Amino acid sequence: MAPIIEIKNLSKRYNITGRKRGYVALRDVITEKLRHPLTALLNLGRSMLGKNGMEIFWALKDINLSVERGEAVGIIGANGAGKSTLLKILSRITPPTEGEIRLNGKLASLLEVGTGFHPELSGRENIYLNGAILGMTRKEIADKFDDIVSFSGIGDFIDTPVKRYSSGMYVRLAFSIAAHIEPDILLVDEVLAVGDAEFQKKCLGKMEEVTGKAGRTILFVSHNMAAVTKLCPTSVLLSHGRIVMTGKTEDVINYYLAEEYKKSSDSEKLLPFKNQDLVIEKFDVTQNGTRTETLDGDRPFEITIKFETLVDLTQFRLGIYVKNSLGSVLFRSTTSDWKPELEKIKRGRHSATLVFPGKLLMPGSYFLNIHAGRFSIINYMAKQSLDRTIVVGASAYFNQAHPAERTEGELLLPSEWKLESVHN
Amino acid sequence: MTVTIIKPKKTFSLEDIKEVWRYKGLLYFFVWRDLKVRYKQTIVGIGWAVFQPFMTMVVFSVFFGKLIQVPSDGIPYPIFVYTGLLFWQLFSSALNDTSNSLISNSSIITKVYFPRIILPLADTANKFVDLFFASLALIYLMFHYGYTPQPIGIILIPILLVITSATAVGVGLILASINVKYRDVRYVMPFFMQLLLFLTPVIYPSSIAGKYAWLLSFNPMTGVIKAARAGLLGTGPIGWHSLLISGIAALVFLILGIFFFKKTERYFADIV
Numbered sequence: 001m002a003p004i005i006e007i008k009n010l011s012k013r014y015n016i017t018g019r020k021r022g023y024v025a026l027r028d029v030i031t032e033k034l035r036h037p038l039t040a041l042l043n044l045g046r047s048m049l050g051k052n053g054m055e056i057f058w059a060l061k062d063i064n065l066s067v068e069r070g071e072a073v074g075i076i077g078a079n080g081a082g083k084s085t086l087l088k089i090l091s092r093i094t095p096p097t098e099g100e101i102r103l104n105g106k107l108a109s110l111l112e113v114g115t116g117f118h119p120e121l122s123g124r125e126n127i128y129l130n131g132a133i134l135g136m137t138r139k140e141i142a143d144k145f146d147d148i149v150s151f152s153g154i155g156d157f158i159d160t161p162v163k164r165y166s167s168g169m170y171v172r173l174a175f176s177i178a179a180h181i182e183p184d185i186l187l188v189d190e191v192l193a194v195g196d197a198e199f200q201k202k203c204l205g206k207m208e209e210v211t212g213k214a215g216r217t218i219l220f221v222s223h224n225m226a227a228v229t230k231l232c233p234t235s236v237l238l239s240h241g242r243i244v245m246t247g248k249t250e251d252v253i254n255y256y257l258a259e260e261y262k263k264s265s266d267s268e269k270l271l272p273f274k275n276q277d278l279v280i281e282k283f284d285v286t287q288n289g290t291r292t293e294t295l296d297g298d299r300p301f302e303i304t305i306k307f308e309t310l311v312d313l314t315q316f317r318l319g320i321y322v323k324n325s326l327g328s329v330l331f332r333s334t335t336s337d338w339k340p341e342l343e344k345i346k347r348g349r350h351s352a353t354l355v356f357p358g359k360l361l362m363p364g365s366y367f368l369n370i371h372a373g374r375f376s377i378i379n380y381m382a383k384q385s386l387d388r389t390i391v392v393g394a395s396a397y398f399n400q401a402h403p404a405e406r407t408e409g410e411l412l413l414p415s416e417w418k419l420e421s422v423h424n
Numbered sequence: 425m426t427v428t429i430i431k432p433k434k435t436f437s438l439e440d441i442k443e444v445w446r447y448k449g450l451l452y453f454f455v456w457r458d459l460k461v462r463y464k465q466t467i468v469g470i471g472w473a474v475f476q477p478f479m480t481m482v483v484f485s486v487f488f489g490k491l492i493q494v495p496s497d498g499i500p501y502p503i504f505v506y507t508g509l510l511f512w513q514l515f516s517s518a519l520n521d522t523s524n525s526l527i528s529n530s531s532i533i534t535k536v537y538f539p540r541i542i543l544p545l546a547d548t549a550n551k552f553v554d555l556f557f558a559s560l561a562l563i564y565l566m567f568h569y570g571y572t573p574q575p576i577g578i579i580l581i582p583i584l585l586v587i588t589s590a591t592a593v594g595v596g597l598i599l600a601s602i603n604v605k606y607r608d609v610r611y612v613m614p615f616f617m618q619l620l621l622f623l624t625p626v627i628y629p630s631s632i633a634g635k636y637a638w639l640l641s642f643n644p645m646t647g648v649i650k651a652a653r654a655g656l657l658g659t660g661p662i663g664w665h666s667l668l669i670s671g672i673a674a675l676v677f678l679i680l681g682i683f684f685f686k687k688t689e690r691y692f693a694d695i696v
Binding site: 027088096097099107116118133135138 | 426428429431450456457460531534535538606607690
């Protein structure tokens, strides 16, 4: 059977004009042309010759991909890699510039949760309206109406205008409509990242249920590597609008992280890192007094950040984020977490040291990411991140009876269990 | 099995019409939504559709009919102006809503696909509901003043409505496309609509322009309103000639509008 999604030589070009896009007033355009008639004429001439001042940007270039029926494929890549553009073209919101996509089935996307909801209309009316916008016929909606209502848990409020709903109810209703479309192909964007943790869990749960169903094809775009690994056996890595790698999700993620790691080890070159208030001179990880990135899991290690403040600062905080290999933050720690008085810092050179106890992290690699900023005023690291990758080795004291045992989780608990026999 | 092919957007083709037909369910829902919302929000609801043109008619009758004594081809001024107002209101409100339809639905346009042309069509369809209620007042006025429409007038009405809405949609589609790109256009619109009202024989008969009357017939609404008055109130022979001009102009506007809309449709979602 033919693949359910066939993408051939797909490209999408955006023309970026000198002026930022957004609100353009016809009035301004006309006055501009009248004020500088010569420039306007010149520009017209140039654009006729195909040489206008536009900058061309290929959001996607020569994408070829085919997805089989029932496959769940993750799409990963850094910001601006073209993931969202690909989903937009697949859902036909914006057309491609070149190439062709063939979809052998009905497509719906979970980017559209709550699209077209009207606050004045009741829940019941919005189910019909939103269902129609998402591509269901009136009969299909009527058939699933009871399921949608019971899944959403809206109950008696179904005839209340949705403007009176709590935001939780609103989202539940919106999601349960989207979850009942039953398309052949489902597109899921990170939109799932909005909403509270419980809602996310519910969405992921529903997603897993949906993937389990025979014949459902899923494209899942996310930064959450853990979720991609869980849902999608295969993945595609996009970078600068091109497919860099297709394959088993684990391999693709490892490749992607290795690339990211290369970038992060480049951050050594970024030192000293300067801005208007602060210079970060050094960022070192040391164990037993030597600089290293491969650590003995049993022994403590310390990180040292040397920096200079160019002025006196208040609400100052400096610290690190510790992230696992999938990019989730395990914990963060800053200089003023336990010492509010450290939020005030005088002009001068400083050195901040944090000691990590031994037997803290499970074996594996972790990212250390510097944070520096003034609380609620400025984040110095907003544009440039300074990272260090560490590889933690296994503890020599951890139960050695089963060397092949895979330990899950990321944190190690050095405490021991107390086990007693109970007689009564 | 639904098969969808996604390709770079071409200009208008027959496929587009078929597609609109496939999406007629959604068209219905958009019309339904706007009606529901409008009649839910205002207490007077449907009454508003009658009240608005009726009050305009009263004010015009007092000032133009009574005080300034604008000629009205020998029929009572209230019924004369109301007939014109009915068609004018359909035209101006359809044109206005059509030209704003993309912007007011931008949250949907950037998230879901459907043929965009459905939005202006739904807006126009909506105006027919208003027209229906407003024309009840015309029937009352005709009773009141003792006018019976000629049979030809009744037959003519659907044609006049088609010409009116085709012009409104055609011009509206062009403005809607411009409106997406240049956001100040919609603030100038009410001003031009007001000017246009005075360039259309709504409050005066076209005969007032004397030998320059032919100039007025370039405005498609002139032929429509003249024919409506002739057919319903018997103000004279139906001006087939100017009606034909109106019809052709409407067709040209509609075709231009559709082509312009299709041409710019591909980047709506990127700049809305």
